[in-house]
Amino acid sequence: MRERIGDWISPPRGPESGPVELTQRRVYILPTGTGVLFAGTLVLMLIGSINYNLSLGYGLTFLLAGTGVVTMLHTWRNLAHVQLRPGKSMPVFAGDRARFVVFVSDPGRLTRIGLAVQFAGQQAAFFDLPAAGETAVRIRLPVTRRGVYRPGRFRIFTTYPLGLFYAWANVELDLFCLVYPAPEAGVVPLPEERAGAGQGVVSTRGEEDFAGLRPYHIGDSTRRIAWKAVARSGIFVTKQFAGSAGADLWLDLADTPASLGLEARLSRLARWVIDADACGARYGLRLAGKEIDLGAGEGHRAHCLGALALFQSSERE
Numbered sequence: 576m577r578e579r580i581g582d583w584i585s586p587p588r589g590p591e592s593g594p595v596e597l598t599q600r601r602v603y604i605l606p607t608g609t610g611v612l613f614a615g616t617l618v619l620m621l622i623g624s625i626n627y628n629l630s631l632g633y634g635l636t637f638l639l640a641g642t643g644v645v646t647m648l649h650t651w652r653n654l655a656h657v658q659l660r661p662g663k664s665m666p667v668f669a670g671d672r673a674r675f676v677v678f679v680s681d682p683g684r685l686t687r688i689g690l691a692v693q694f695a696g697q698q699a700a701f702f703d704l705p706a707a708g709e710t711a712v713r714i715r716l717p718v719t720r721r722g723v724y725r726p727g728r729f730r731i732f733t734t735y736p737l738g739l740f741y742a743w744a745n746v747e748l749d750l751f752c753l754v755y756p757a758p759e760a761g762v763v764p765l766p767e768e769r770a771g772a773g774q775g776v777v778s779t780r781g782e783e784d785f786a787g788l789r790p791y792h793i794g795d796s797t798r799r800i801a802w803k804a805v806a807r808s809g810i811f812v813t814k815q816f817a818g819s820a821g822a823d824l825w826l827d828l829a830d831t832p833a834s835l836g837l838e839a840r841l842s843r844l845a846r847w848v849i850d851a852d853a854c855g856a857r858y859g860l861r862l863a864g865k866e867i868d869l870g871a872g873e874g875h876r877a878h879c880l881g882a883l884a885l886f887q888s889s890e891r892e
Contacts, residue, residue: 590749593660601744602655610739650740653733664752672715673752689735711892721756722888758846766830772888824858841883852876862886
């Protein structure tokens with residue numbers, strides 16, 4: 576009911592980049608269940624005082640009623656004029672939990688106690704806000720689909736100090752998170768044996784100079800596993816080779832089986848990108864109509880995974 580009242584009085588206005596100040600017209604307040612019970616008790620006390628002409632009853636009833644009015648004012652003031660702005664979010668893989676940060680600040684000299692931020696269907700994140708200070712409220716939300724995830728509106732509320740009233744405001748900050756495709760599980764060998772991916776590009780990797788061993792990663796070719804070392808130590812390790820032109824690797828959507836469906840094919844490419852980066856190889860990415868040139872490193876990995884996240888998505892780079 577609170578959401579409906581808030582939407583009726585203040586319809587959704589779209590993402591706001593912030594800072595957003597909760598002015599008087601954006602803060603709503605209603606009695607809680609405890610508040611309703613408290614009011615009912617006061618009515619019964621007043622009726623009893625009238626019937627038995629109890630002066631002490633009158634005094635106690637009006638004292639508690641005044642306390643309730645003051646409590647309502649404190650609850651509203653605990654939330655009014657708070658400012659909010661969005662923080663940055665790091666990319667995650669589909670199936671993980673995206674981390675969002677909401678910065679809440681108080682431009683005045685009033686310490687705010689017992690505030691909470693809550694997205695629909697999620698647990699509330701409670702916090703206190705020092706006077707003239709700022710607090711970073713961190714919320715983790717599950718994401719299931721690749722692309723750009725926007726959590727939408729959330730509610731900031733408080734019941735401080737006595738829990739008799741519930742003051743809240745609906746806010747939609749410009750929060751978003753890039754969601755990579757979930758990497759395919761299991762062993763998925765890299766397409767290292769395929770050669771000639773068009774325009775004379777060779778996708779085989781260097782096999783000339785043995786460069787050492789490294790821990791095994793899911794997706795490594797079984798032919799690169801150092802089986803003798805595994806037999807001696809019981810730990811799976813993978814051979815690394817130093818090659819020049821042979822270390823280049825092209826990851827192409829066309830190399831994935833069309834029967835898998837687009838999302839499963841993108842998950843396989845995500846697995847290849849992760850494993851190629853773990854191997855220290857130079858690799859490029861080819862999607863239908865888009866090509867990311869050969870490269871290596873954390874930035875190149877993020878670029879390739881971002882392209883997979885936004886491929887044929889409604890939001891583009």
